[in-house]
Amino acid sequence: xSLVYWILILNLWILKARSLQAxxxxxxxxxxxxxxxxxxxxxxxxxxLNVTNFDGVLKDTPATYAIVEFFAxxxxxxxxxxxxxxxxxxxxxxxxAVHPGIIxxxxxxxxxxxxxxxxxxxxxxxxxxxxxxxxxxxSAGWEPNQAKAEIRVIDxxxxxxxxxxxxxxxxxxxxxxxxxxxxxxxxxxxxxxPGQIARAIYDVEEATATAFDIIVEHKMIKSETRASLIxxxxxxxxHHPSRRCRKGSAEVLVNFDDLCPLDTWSSDRHDVxxxxxKGVLSNFNICGKEVxxxxxxxxxxxxxxxxxxxxGLWVLMHSLSVRIEDGxxxxxxxSICDFIHNFFxxxxxxxxxxxxxxxxTSPFKKARDFALWLWSAxxxxxxxxxxxxxSMKTGDPKFPKIIWPPKQLCxxxxxxxxxxxxxxxxxxxxxxxxxxxxxxxxxxNTLASLYxxxxxxxxxxxxxxxxxxxxxxxxxxxxxxxxLAIALASCAFGALACYWRSQQKNRKPRRSWN
Numbered sequence: 001x002s003l004v005y006w007i008l009i010l011n012l013w014i015l016k017a018r019s020l021q022a023x024x025x026x027x028x029x030x031x032x033x034x035x036x037x038x039x040x041x042x043x044x045x046x047x048x049l050n051v052t053n054f055d056g057v058l059k060d061t062p063a064t065y066a067i068v069e070f071f072a073x074x075x076x077x078x079x080x081x082x083x084x085x086x087x088x089x090x091x092x093x094x095x096x097a098v099h100p101g102i103i104x105x106x107x108x109x110x111x112x113x114x115x116x117x118x119x120x121x122x123x124x125x126x127x128x129x130x131x132x133x134x135x136x137x138x139s140a141g142w143e144p145n146q147a148k149a150e151i152r153v154i155d156x157x158x159x160x161x162x163x164x165x166x167x168x169x170x171x172x173x174x175x176x177x178x179x180x181x182x183x184x185x186x187x188x189x190x191x192x193x194p195g196q197i198a199r200a201i202y203d204v205e206e207a208t209a210t211a212f213d214i215i216v217e218h219k220m221i222k223s224e225t226r227a228s229l230i231x232x233x234x235x236x237x238x239h240h241p242s243r244r245c246r247k248g249s250a251e252v253l254v255n256f257d258d259l260c261p262l263d264t265w266s267s268d269r270h271d272v273x274x275x276x277x278k279g280v281l282s283n284f285n286i287c288g289k290e291v292x293x294x295x296x297x298x299x300x301x302x303x304x305x306x307x308x309x310x311x312g313l314w315v316l317m318h319s320l321s322v323r324i325e326d327g328x329x330x331x332x333x334x335s336i337c338d339f340i341h342n343f344f345x346x347x348x349x350x351x352x353x354x355x356x357x358x359x360x361t362s363p364f365k366k367a368r369d370f371a372l373w374l375w376s377a378x379x380x381x382x383x384x385x386x387x388x389x390x391s392m393k394t395g396d397p398k399f400p401k402i403i404w405p406p407k408q409l410c411x412x413x414x415x416x417x418x419x420x421x422x423x424x425x426x427x428x429x430x431x432x433x434x435x436x437x438x439x440x441x442x443x444x445n446t447l448a449s450l451y452x453x454x455x456x457x458x459x460x461x462x463x464x465x466x467x468x469x470x471x472x473x474x475x476x477x478x479x480x481x482x483x484l485a486i487a488l489a490s491c492a493f494g495a496l497a498c499y500w501r502s503q504q505k506n507r508k509p510r511r512s513w514n
Contacts, residue, residue, distance in 0.1 A: 049107065049108050051118040066103065066132070067103060067105045067131065069107045070119055071107060071110065088164050130153065131153060206291060214343070220343055229343070301396045318375070326365065330370070333360070413434045
C-alpha cells in the first residue's frame with residue numbers, strides 16, 4: 001500500500017480518538033450542568049461570561065451589537081439591578097427572543113478572581129458598569145477618555161425603561177416591553193444590497209443543524225436512505241461554507257458506522273436500535289454547541305411562518321454549488337437531489353424538486369452547469385409559489401417571491417431591460433455567463449466574507465475532490481473520505497494534500513450516473 005494510504009489511516013484513527021474524547025467531555029459537561037454545576041439560572045436571559053469565553057462568545061455572535069454588564073455578586077445594587085437588566089435581555093437573547101440577533105446582552109462577575117484582569121482591562125471603577133459596542137471590538141478593552149472608541153459606557157441605564165430607551169436612541173428603533181415577535185422589526189431588504197447575504201452564513205449553519213435535528217427527531221435514517229445521507233454529509237465535509245459545520249460533519253461521518261450500524265434495520269432490533277441511534281446522534285452538534293440558535297438573520301421573515309428554514313436550505317445548496325470543482329459536479333447534483341427526496345418533509349416541495357431532478361437526462365460535467373441548473377430550478381420554484389401565494393394570500397408581504405437575481409443586484413445578468421409585462425424567467429433573456437459570475441460572488445465570496453472578517457473560516461487553499469467518494473458509500477470509504485477532507489483542510493497535511501492532488505490530476509476520472 002502507498003504511503004499516502006497509511007497516512008490517511010493514521011489520520012482517521014487520530015480523528016476518531018479525538019471525537020470520542022470530545023464526546024466524553026460533552027457528556028461530563030451535561031452531567032455537571034444537570035447537577036447544578038455552576039450554570040446560570042435557567043430563567044436568566046443575559047449570557048454569563050468569564051475570561052475563558054469572553055472573546056470567543058463575542059467574536060462568534062451573529063448580533064450586530066453587544067452590551068456587557070460588569071458586576072459583583074456580593075453587591076446589593078447589582079442584585080437589585082439584575083431584574084431590570086434581565087427584563088431588557090428577554091427581548092434580545094435566546095431562541096424565544098422577541099427581537100433576536102440584534103443585541104447580545106452579557107454579564108461578567110468581577111468578584112470572581114478569574115475575571116480580575118478582564119475587569120481591569122475595561123477600567124471597571126464601579127458596579128454595575130455597562131458597556132455598548134460592536135461585539136468583535138470588545139476584545140481590545142476600554143480606557144477612560146479614549147478618543148473615538150467604538151466601545152462606549154452606557155451612562156443612562158439604571159432602570160429597564162431607561163436602558164431600553166437608551167438602546168432605541170442608539171439604533172433608531174422603537175422596541176417596547178410589550179412587543180410580540182416580529183413587531184417593530186426593521187428588516188433590511190435583500191434586493192438592493194448584495195452585502196446582506198453575508199449575514200446568511202449564520203442561516204446556513206442554522207439550516208444545516210435544523211435539517212439534521214429533523215432527521216433525528218423523525219427517525220428518517222433507514223436502510224434505503226442511509227447511503228444518500230452519507231453522500232450528502234461527504235459533500236458538507238468538503239464544501240460547507242462554515243468551518244465548524246465542516247468539522248462537525250466530519251465527526252458525524254467518521255463515527256457513522258458506530259452511530260448507524262448496517263444491522264440497525266434487522267427486523268428483531270429495529271425499534272430499539274433507532275431509539276438508541278436517536279439518543280447518540282442528538283449528542284453530535286453538527287455546527288457547534290450553540291447551533292441551532294432558534295432564529296434567523298438574512299432569512300428572517302416579517303411573519304413567524306415565512307422564510308426561515310426553507311430559505312436557509314436554499315442558500316446552503318447554492319453555496320455548495322459554487323464551491324465544487326468540475327469533477328464533483330454530478331456527485332453534488334445527485335447528493336443534493338437524493339437528500340431533498342429522502343429527508344425534506346414538505347411533501348409537495350419534495351415531489352416538485354424530485355421531478356426537476358428527474359428531468360436531467362445526462363450527467364453534469366462542469367460545476368458551472370450544475371450551479372446554473374440549481375439557479376434555474378430555484379426560479380421555477382419561485383414562479384410556481386408566486387402564483388400560489390398570490391391566490392392564497394400566504395406570502396410574506398415584505399419578501400415576496402421574485403425571479404432571481406433581480407436587476408438591482410445584477411444588471412449585467414440581463415441582456416435587455418425587463419418590461420412590466422415580463423413576469424417570469426421564461427421572458428428574460430439571461431446572460432448566463434454573468435449569472436454564473438454573480439452566483440460565485442454572491443453565494444461564494446460575499447456569503448463567506450463575514451466569517452473571514454471574524455477569522456472563523458479556514459484558509460483552505462486546496463479543496464478536496466470527491467473522486468474517490470463518488471464510487472462508493474460503504475463503511476470503508478466513508479471514514480477515508482472524512483480523513484481526507486480534514487487532511488486537506490489542515491496546514492499540517494499541506495504536503496500530503498499537494499501530493500494527493502497531483503496524483504488525482506494524473507488519473508483518469510471515474511464517472512457515475514445514478
